[in-house]
Amino acid sequence: MELKHFRLIKTIAEEGNIANSSEKLFLTQSALSHQLRELEEQLGFKVFHRSRNKWELTDEGAELHKLANTIHAAIEQGFHSIKNINEGTKGLVRISTECYSFYQGLPTFIQKMAALYPKIDVELILDATHHPVSKILSNDLDIAIATSRPASPDLSCKVLFEDEIFAIMHREHPLATQPYLEAGDFTKAHLIIHSFPLETVSVYQTFLKPNHIIPVRISAIPLTEVALEMVSANMGITCMPHWALKMFRIPEELVFKSIGKNGLKRTHYLISRAEDQSKKYISEFISSFEEDFVG
Secondary structure, three states, X not given: OOHHHHHHHHHHHHHOOHHHHHHHOOOOHHHHHHHHHHHHHHHOOOOEEEOOOOEEEOHHXXXXXXXXXXXXXXXXXXXXXXXXXXXXXXXXXXXXXXXXXXXXXXXXXXXXXXXXXXXXXXEEOHHHOOOHHHHHHOOOOXXXXXXXXXXXXXXXXXXXXXXXXXXXXXXXXXXXXXXXXXXXXXXXXXXEEOOOOHHHOHHHHHHHHHHOOOOOEEEEOXXXXXXXXXXXXXXXXXXXXXXXXXXXXXXXXXXXXXXXOOOEEEEEEEEEEHHHHHOHHHHHHHHHHXXXXXX
């Protein structure tokens, strides 16, 4: 039997006569009668008892009608599920990162997402940079890239990669002769950072602050190329990972020094709300993000 046969049986049983059924099925009465007759010949039994004003199911026909209802319900449920899946691929993902350098790689990723997932809109929320995790908890942000693992059970956390922050200085800088920098070496240094507050600067938060060290001078330079020019002119030192500089030309006179004997390493985490993991557009975004940034 074909699906059209089950639809025919279901319609005739519900309408009770051939005239109404033919209109609902967009068939002439003769075409409908012909299809039913062919089906009954194929099955070897009558599906309906016919009368002028009323068509009633035979016992065998009643079983087919039950089967038709089951099939119809399954198809409806299937299409409903497909619709939910399709609608689940639509959504807005708001993303921020506590490390400004990370923004350099995001435009290319967003362009790729637009091509692969045109129903997913991605919005960079720069205002959330200093407090991305709290912004997720307040539902002002969907995805955050942070360097500390949150303790909240309401958040999902995935490890992206580990990097190392280096001190970058001119080769004639007084600290350039040292194999690595100790916390005390920053006491008389001019430290060039991306922005305030200091609590958002990794070298301060994880290395200088625990050692109660504040550089004699701190300048906030939001443009990496300008910061590099200042360092190239031996006007101070800046601290960042190698990957954050891949877009820039590094002057030959600059040197990279480890911070601390074992280096200043940090882990980057992708953080989102635990309750959002079931949303298809969120899971697809996270999966694509990991493909591009893990490692």
